Amino acid sequence: MTFEQSELQRLVEVIIDLLQRYWHDPGAIEVIQSELDKLYRKIPIYAGIQANCLSQVVVPIPTNQLQEGEEVSILLKDDAIVVGKVSKVTPSEVKLVECKQFERPRSCAEVTLPIQNIREVRLLARDVLKREWPSLDFKA
Numbered sequence: 001m002t003f004e005q006s007e008l009q010r011l012v013e014v015i016i017d018l019l020q021r022y023w024h025d026p027g028a029i030e031v032i033q034s035e036l037d038k039l040y041r042k043i044p045i046y047a048g049i050q051a052n053c054l055s056q057v058v059v060p061i062p063t064n065q066l067q068e069g070e071e072v073s074i075l076l077k078d079d080a081i082v083v084g085k086v087s088k089v090t091p092s093e094v095k096l097v098e099c100k101q102f103e104r105p106r107s108c109a110e111v112t113l114p115i116q117n118i119r120e121v122r123l124l125a126r127d128v129l130k131r132e133w134p135s136l137d138f139k140a
Contacts, residue, residue, distance in 0.1 A: 001120030014051045018058065022122075026102050027073035027083030028058045030070065032123045039129055043136050053128040061123045063094055063115055071124040072096070076117050083124075084111065094118065 004131025015036065023030035034055045039050040058073070064070065066089045071081045074094065086123070095112045130137040 007051060011047040011051040014055050018054065022058055025073050025075070025081055025122070027081065027100070027124060028122060031126065032057055035126060035128060042129060042138055046136065049133055049136065053132055056128050056132070059123045059125065059127055061121055063089065063118060063121050064095060066121065071126070073122045073124055074113060074118055075120045076113070077119050082111060082113065091115070094121070
């Protein structure tokens with residue numbers, strides 16, 4: 001097998017694409033790094049599966065599809081970012097717990113965000129390998 005036939009190139013392209021898209025989002029970058037580390041430790045020779053799983057780690061999602069308990073990174077209209085777990089969603093607001101606000105980093109126990117201040121919500125998925133390929137999710 002030559003390098004061109006391997007899936008390593010695709011994995012590197014996925015990593016580069018994610019870093020270019022989310023370089024400004026500390027919550028997304030943390031999850032990308034964490035999941036890449038887990039994937040590499042569990043299945044180091046399966047670059048294609050790593051690329052498939054990694055591309056599903058940060059996914060834009062409409063606010064009306066959010067569910068309690070999901071980990072999200074929310075980009076606000078003023079370019080601030082809030083990362084946390086969804087505790088409540090109404091037509092007018094999203095309430096997060098265990099959250100961090102970035103631009104002026106600080107931790108907070110809880111925050112309520114008016115929908116009109118939200119530009120984009122990104123679902124942060126962890127343990128993608130376990131969900132997508134459970135037979136390859138070996139103990140590290």
